[in-house]
Amino acid sequence: MDGTELKFGIQSDLSVFADTLVEMTWEEVKGSGESGDSVIFPVAVVEAHGPHMDLSADIYYAYLFSRFLKKNLCEKGVNTVIAPPYYWGINSATKKYPGSFTVRPETFKAIMFDIFSSLKEWGFSKVFIVNAHGDNKHTDAIEESINEIKQKLNMQVYRMDNLDIQIENKPDFPGQREDRFEPDIHAGSIETATMYAFYPQKVRKEIALKLKPQKEFDPFAYCGDPASFIFEKNIIEYFQANVELDSLKIETILNNDKNI
Numbered sequence: 001m002d003g004t005e006l007k008f009g010i011q012s013d014l015s016v017f018a019d020t021l022v023e024m025t026w027e028e029v030k031g032s033g034e035s036g037d038s039v040i041f042p043v044a045v046v047e048a049h050g051p052h053m054d055l056s057a058d059i060y061y062a063y064l065f066s067r068f069l070k071k072n073l074c075e076k077g078v079n080t081v082i083a084p085p086y087y088w089g090i091n092s093a094t095k096k097y098p099g100s101f102t103v104r105p106e107t108f109k110a111i112m113f114d115i116f117s118s119l120k121e122w123g124f125s126k127v128f129i130v131n132a133h134g135d136n137k138h139t140d141a142i143e144e145s146i147n148e149i150k151q152k153l154n155m156q157v158y159r160m161d162n163l164d165i166q167i168e169n170k171p172d173f174p175g176q177r178e179d180r181f182e183p184d185i186h187a188g189s190i191e192t193a194t195m196y197a198f199y200p201q202k203v204r205k206e207i208a209l210k211l212k213p214q215k216e217f218d219p220f221a222y223c224g225d226p227a228s229f230i231f232e233k234n235i236i237e238y239f240q241a242n243v244e245l246d247s248l249k250i251e252t253i254l255n256n257d258k259n260i
Contacts, residue, residue, distance in 0.1 A: 006071050008236050011198050016063045019070065020082040029081075033123025037079045038254070041115075042066040043142065044132045045089035048097035049187035050222030052208035055099045057187070057195055059087045062132035064198060065243065069130065072247040078254065083127075086115065090138040093186075097221045105141045112145040116153055126156045126257075128250055134185070158253065160246050167252050171244040174234035181213045181225035188224015193232035194239065 006019070021029060021039075042062035049057045063085045070080050088111065091102040103111075119127065131142060139162070146157045177189075184190055196203045213225040 006067055008068070008240055009198070010200060011064065014199075014201075016059060016085050019067050020084050022084050024081070029122055032079070032081050033119075035079065037081055037124070038126040038128060038250070039083055039119055039124050040066045040070055040080050040128050040130060041083040042085040042130045042132070043089065044085060044087045045091055045135075045138065046087055046099065046101045047091050047133070048094045048100045048221035049191070050208075050211065050220055050226055052204045052211060052222075052226055053187055053192065053195060054202050057191065057202065058132040059085055060199055060202065061191075061194065062130050065132070065239075065246075066130045068240075068243045069128075069246055069250075072243055073250060076247070076251065078251065080128075081124075083115070083119070086111075089133055090135055090141055092135055092137045093217050094135075094221055100221075105137065105144075108138075108141045109145045109148065112142075113148060113152075116145075116149045116155060116157070120153050120155055124155075126254075127158070128246075129157065129159045130246075131159055131161050156253075156257075158250075160249070163246075163249055165249055165252055167245075167248045170248070171241045173241045174237045176233055176238065177231060180232075181228060183215060184224035186217065186224065187222035188226055189228045189232055190224070190235075192226045192229035193235045196229060197235045197239075 017023060044058035044062040046055045047058060048055060066082050070082055073080050088101065088103050090105060090108055091100040094100040095102045116127065129142065131139065142159055146159060149155050149157050180189055192203060192208055208226045208229060211226045214220065214223055217223050
């Protein structure tokens, strides 16, 4: 699949392999690496997201964002491939909840290094990580992995959610709610609304609407006010603006490399 059918809104295809490297033949992967294509790498976890969403929320977010990012770049003449989503990450805040798989940091870093070693062997040298999980131990492990990969494999690796570079003509972000319950950091109003906008089958709406706001993860594995997700505004437009912003960041990096 080339992503041409991809539209903002409800997704009917629940595969996390569509439009990724997995759907290519080995010869197509070889050609992509030899052509200097960049890699978009979705990284997430299997994690409890309250009693109202299933464990796959972060995986689907990272994957879908990567697909839209690839399509956006393709429309600008920038070729990329999406690596299959990686979701054996680190859960420290939610690991006590059944279903929240977690791996040791050293395991995470070892697997990341092996994945990037494979990409390097196939000719890929630039990788853009789309991370959808904010656990500090998880993001620390990503940063440590990036440093090791840069030093030992001489690859260019960027974590999009932690990439601060100067770009021109930033996209306009739509206005959002001013009365949102805070903090809203996990399976709360925004995340629930986002999943409902793209994958409504992943949200138990009736349960979400009955939940009370929580300022801590305990006792139900969410932090925020899931019940108010129906009042969120411009969720898809905000997602779209973030895709455009990351696309511009990648374009800037690639153009700067050409000028070196």
